[in-house]
Amino acid sequence: MSTIQTAAVIGAGVIGNGWIARLLLNGVNVNVFDPSPEAPKHAAKVISNAERAYANLLSVALPHKGQLSFKSSVAEASANADIIIEAVPERLDIKQSVYLEIESSASTEAIIASSTSGILPTELQVELEHPERMMVAHPFNPVYLLPLAEMVGGEKTSAAAIEKASDMLESIGMFPLHIKKEIPAFIADRLLESVWREALWLVNDGIATTEEIDDAIRYGFGLRWAQMGLFETYRLAGGEAGMRHFISQFGPCLEWPWTHLMDVPEFTEELVDKVSNQSDEQSGAHSIRALEQKRDDNLVDILKVLKDNRWGAGNTLQTFEERLTENTAEINFEALDLNQPIETYTTIVPQKWADYNGHMNETHYLECFSNAADKIMAIVGVDKKYIAKGNSFFTVETHIRHLDEVLVGEGVRVSTQVISGGGKKLQVFHFLYHQDGRLLATGEQMLIHVNLESRAACNPNELVIDRIAAVSSAHQNLVAPDGVGRAVAQKL
């Protein structure tokens, strides 16, 4: 499976920066060329948005962040890159001149991928010396969150190059969709363009405002399309009789005046004003950055529920996390410092962890401790592979003391001390700290090793027993934590 060590991104606008963020956070080194002196500043903002989103999106650790370097020319950025991503303005002449400069320094093996929304790859690759490795990889904003990349080859693109590039994008958590016939604007932007034109007619003719149109989407069919798309949704609208019934019922509408799209609205200054002003009225109260964060929060949570439901884009996230887990260096038990509690969990408190009291709800204190216990289990050898073989630890008892509060957006971390361990039992004590150092809570837990078939307690394997013994005996030398062995309502 092809992965990416070094990537080049040519053009650091909204799309280029999205690529940069996704690549960097996946451990890829990224060389960038953009003529604007403001480019590093804008890139930093998008990377920070992406870091915020990934902290909430992923339940597993990302690799170490790649190195970001701004280069002074297209050629300099393209040298040594495994893939060169072009995200410059939508003009054929500009794009073609960029490719010439890319080829002046790039390896002949390097993939060249255009982010164009609609220009045919056959036209793009016309002047290339090695056109077989050039294609369209059309992503969607925000590139660091949306999995789709439309992969479109031109007449001279090789099948092997499409496959290699698709592997590369899968390795950074994307869903490459190979479109087998070239057509301007490919699939998604053809659908989008038809909606966009219809929507402009509705605004132009004063039927509806931009806000009413957005509401007609996001309170209705937009919710369906996040998971099923057009045809599968309509299959259900056909009832038990499915798609054939639906299409027979609604086919005749093709003859009806249900869209304006036998024609294109004229692109006048007046229409631009109308749309821009209505959009200001609709969304102007929020800054672009605030809207971006809201969008990202929503996308992250939608992707996560789709993952929990094993569906659609959630499957891509699931595969991505599994790959990250595989790629994560095995826990190096020998290198752990056992002379202090072990760092077991860190996160930033998301909005949905807040309750009506305005702080992190008690449920999520236990969520932090539960994740910390999972980490301790993995450290002593009870990782996903071990569990897949039919044994695990179950929590049988927990005691939590709430000592202080934490608000949304603040960072927390957990460190864990092993109180005792041996045979089937593992007793741990978690400390939940605020990023400012305050101790927020403690959690004491008794875990019992079980057979997942019989659901009965049993002894772990030798490696696990040895590791628990090692941690447990080292942690005997630590100070007994305040509150260990405490019962609810016990006098101090």
Add this chain to the structure above:
Amino acid sequence: MSTIQTAAVIGAGVIGNGWIARLLLNGVNVNVFDPSPEAPKHAAKVISNAERAYANLLSVALPHKGQLSFKSSVAEASANADIIIEAVPERLDIKQSVYLEIESSASTEAIIASSTSGILPTELQVELEHPERMMVAHPFNPVYLLPLAEMVGGEKTSAAAIEKASDMLESIGMFPLHIKKEIPAFIADRLLESVWREALWLVNDGIATTEEIDDAIRYGFGLRWAQMGLFETYRLAGGEAGMRHFISQFGPCLEWPWTHLMDVPEFTEELVDKVSNQSDEQSGAHSIRALEQKRDDNLVDILKVLKDNRWGAGNTLQTFEERLTENTAEINFEALDLNQPIETYTTIVPQKWADYNGHMNETHYLECFSNAADKIMAIVGVDKKYIAKGNSFFTVETHIRHLDEVLVGEGVRVSTQVISGGGKKLQVFHFLYHQDGRLLATGEQMLIHVNLESRAACNPNELVIDRIAAVSSAHQNLVAPDGVGRAVAQKL
């Protein structure tokens, strides 16, 4: 605010049944006419889907389910209804004859609402005696989950009738969107029709299959549209410069061949076959019912995360739940039986509560106890109103014993015993039971009454003190629960 006591639904297909389910579960009595002898069977399936979805969707209780009656004529169904919803086939002549029969028995005050996807209300109401109360209320499948209803009046519809009908739909959790100018197919179906035509072209011309088109939507822009719609999404694609930049950049595309829609694909038998066969290939492995449940699970979870994020369709759900809470009879403290633990929480374990061990994760045991504690607080007078005035209870300590397991889809309930209470303190003991009677876990908690301004402990008001004293002294007579006062790892 207008609410609905009794509704009539004429036509029990996919849309009619969706209306029936939403109305019934909101406590409305529904009289139905449909000529098919199979109608009650099909309705029962949709109602069962809706009950399953609502159990997971709502964090508050629904009112008692309404009464469903199948009637033998349109006239009989329409008598005594506050609103008569027409969901018969999309033919003007059929719809008009239904309206005549509705008017033969309906109150002149009753709202008549058509579910048409595109016929103009002015045409629909032409022959009515009281056309001022007739309009389009166009819902989206599944009607019991998607909040949108496009409200469109005809030339003779009164503004008061639109407002009354909108209030009625809001009272059953919907988002009525008033479309102020009549146009065939209104807003949403014009957008959908333009996408549908473009998608049919893509299939017709062999550019993409139904599955590839669905994937191009649901791995990409569909995820955006669930929350922001078209214009707000594009505002962000414009970067800091917003909509004006976006539209100036992409306006010229209107001249480009980025959609086929200067023309309509011919609706041939061959195209019907192609679409139906591809759809079978794509989705045929799942039954329609399985797909419906998957769709509902996804929609429920997407609506819930949007609620948590205070955004879009989540705001409608939030308002709906607040209304349900208001309408729930005040807790009648005097009527509580204090000779036993108090029933405080009940739910069905959702998929996402499961962990890699295949059972409900420990975090959600505490979530159940936390919800139970909220209920106890509300019972002793610390409800939303009380908290809004600046005081609440915070949990300071929790002890959980895990005694048995529970799997996804199984029911659980919590009952709670007050161990002690007085002054700032409230000590409770929760029992989590499986629907089959097994005790799954116990949770002991110490809550402290605090001032939300100073975050310091303080005494509750007199009513709260009196109620805590009453429950606490009654519960002194109960047997002390097994495990009360226990510490982690304490010997039995």
